[in-house]
Amino acid sequence: YVTRSIQLFDTLFQDSGRMFVEDYKSICAALDVPFGDYPDMDSILRSHPSVTLDTLVSIYSQECTRRVACGFKRISKEDNLARVAKRYLRGEGAVKISYSINVPPCVLMRLLLGTILGISKQSVSRCLKDPMNVMRVTPNKLTEGLTADDLPDLQRRLATDVEHCTAVDNVFSPYVDGLRNAVGKEYEDVLEDHLKELGIAYQAEDALRAQGQAKTPDVKLEVPIAVKGQVVHWIDSKACFCDEWTYHNKGKDQFQSYVNRYGPGMVIYWFGMVDQLNTIPDVLLVDNFPSQEDIFCLPAISLDAQQPAFNPPPLTSPFPLTPAKPTTPSQSQATSPSSKFGIMSPSPMTSLDACGI
Numbered sequence: 102y103v104t105r106s107i108q109l110f111d112t113l114f115q116d117s118g119r120m121f122v123e124d125y126k127s128i129c130a131a132l133d134v135p136f137g138d139y140p141d142m143d144s145i146l147r148s149h150p151s152v153t154l155d156t157l158v159s160i161y162s163q164e165c166t167r168r169v170a171c172g173f174k175r176i177s178k179e180d181n182l183a184r185v186a187k188r189y190l191r192g193e194g195a196v197k198i199s200y201s202i203n204v205p206p207c208v209l210m211r212l213l214l215g216t217i218l219g220i221s222k223q224s225v226s227r228c229l230k231d232p233m234n235v236m237r238v239t240p241n242k243l244t245e246g247l248t249a250d251d252l253p254d255l256q257r258r259l260a261t262d263v264e265h266c267t268a269v270d271n272v273f274s275p276y277v278d279g280l281r282n283a284v285g286k287e288y289e290d291v292l293e294d295h296l297k298e299l300g301i302a303y304q305a306e307d308a309l310r311a312q313g314q315a316k317t318p319d320v321k322l323e324v325p326i327a328v329k330g331q332v333v334h335w336i337d338s339k340a341c342f343c344d345e346w347t348y349h350n351k352g353k354d355q356f357q358s359y360v361n362r363y364g365p366g367m368v369i370y371w372f373g374m375v376d377q378l379n380t381i382p383d384v385l386l387v388d389n390f391p392s393q394e395d396i397f398c399l400p401a402i403s404l405d406a407q408q409p410a411f412n413p414p415p416l417t418s419p420f421p422l423t424p425a426k427p428t429t430p431s432q433s434q435a436t437s438p439s440s441k442f443g444i445m446s447p448s449p450m451t452s453l454d455a456c457g458i
Contacts, residue, residue, distance in 0.1 A: 119376045119388065124149060125160075125344060132161045137200035139271065156372040159342040162281075165272045167346065169208055176204055182216045186244055189213055195262040196269060206266035207273040214259065217244045228263055230275045235260040281340075288340040288371050289319050295390045296336075301326060301398060303336075316358045318366060327397040328367055331385050335359055335366035343374035343386070356384045 128149060132140045142157055175181065188198055199209040207229060214225045214235070219242030228234045236256050247255065267274045289306075296303050302323035309317040318335040325334045337359070343352070352368070359366055365383040373388045380386055 120152070120373055121376050124152075125375045128152070128157065128160060129164055132157070132164050135200070135203055136165070136205050137203075153372070156342050159340075159372045160344075162272050163342065163344070163347055165205065169205060169273075172204070173208075176202065176209075177212060182212055185209070186213060186216045189217070190244070190246070194265075196265055199266070205270050205273045207270040207275075210263055210266040214263075217247075217255070217259070219243065228260075229267060232260040232263040232267075235263060285338070285340040288369075289338045292320060292336060292338045292369065292390065296320065299393065299396065299398070314362075316355070316362065318359050318363070321363060324399055325364070326399075328385060328387075328391050329395050331367075332365050333367045333385065334364040337366065337368045339368060339370045340372065341370065342372040343370040343378070345375060345378060348374075348378055348380065353381065356381055360384065 128145060131145050131148070134140050140157075140161060142154060145157055146152065146154065176185075185198060185202070189195060195210055195213060196206050199206040202209075210229065211222075211225050214220060214228055215222070218238065218240040220228075220238055220240060224234075224238055228238060238256075240252065243249075243252070267276060271277060293303070293305065304321045304323065306317045306319050309321055318337040320336040320338075322334055322336070325332050327333065337356070339352070341347070356366070356368060360381065360383045365385075367385040367387060369387050369390060371388070374386060378386065
């Protein structure tokens with residue numbers, strides 16, 4: 102099963118790899134469409150046959166995240182939020198408003214819930230994950246012009262719009278987040294399958310956290326390996342594409358903390374990466390699990406092998422010794438308790454003679 106799983110993923114993603122900067126910019130330009138539209142992935146795949154669909158989806162998700170981050174200050178200003186809330190309270194739909202101002206539906210819905218009902222970010226997240234929570238939430242402060250009598254109908258409408266927004270948003274919906282997390286877990290399993298097949302001992306992230314480790318990679322090797330001549334103590338799995346912005350804003354500090362704790366390591370970006378990345382010297386970036394020819398493992402030592410007997414060297418004295426003079430036991434020695442059991446206690450004179458005095 103492990104071997105079949107590895108072969109399946111190798112077949113699905115063997116075309117991913119390092120992408121030229123020019124190709125990356127061309128793809129980003131083709132993916133730059135309004136949030137109400139969706140890019141023509143088939144056309145982009147025909148123009149870039151070496152790129153997989155998963156790589157395109159990953160790049161599109163990252164580009165949308167950057168666009169929202171750049172424009173979030175504008176839309177989240179108090180006067181802008183007030184205008185958007187008034188449009189919604191006059192009866193305009195949340196999805197229609199979001200497309201008119203070029204904002205993802207779920208992002209706008211988060212802002213509307215916080216503005217109209219005055220609830221916390223944690224409560225907003227719970228409402229997006231389950232629209233029925235909108236009916237259960239207690240508003241902290243209603244927006245101006247609303248009364249308690251308006252609340253039941255307003256909450257039902259908000260719950261309906263939350264369900265609509267999460268259904269049409271293909272980047273920021275909680276459902277998409279769940280799928281993204283599931284894909285990430287699958288690739289962590291693929292990484293562990295590779296290590297098991299090669300017989301490389303490791304500790305998974307859960308085991309490291311159980312030991313009280315604060316920052317943990319997906320895998321810490323029990324014994325380091327060498328990949329293409331670089332020592333690897335740990336491996337981190339990333340089910341996404343890596344460009345310059347992603348690496349420096351979401352990866353660099355994280356990887357450096359692993360280097361500080363465990364030493365040099367390796368990161369696998371399963372959906373490829375842009376070429377000519379300015380990376381940390383102690384972190385090896387790859388787009389797939391290395392081939393067996395590129396990996397050097399220390400030979401295993403059997404604990405059952407017989408160890409050679411340990412024969413300690415004879416003890417030597419720092420003082421020159423001279424042979425003791427033969428003496429006849431005295432009467433006191435013959436009647437001493439030790440002589441009764443066959444033990445001869447040396448006399449003071451015998452001890453001095455043994456030291457050459």
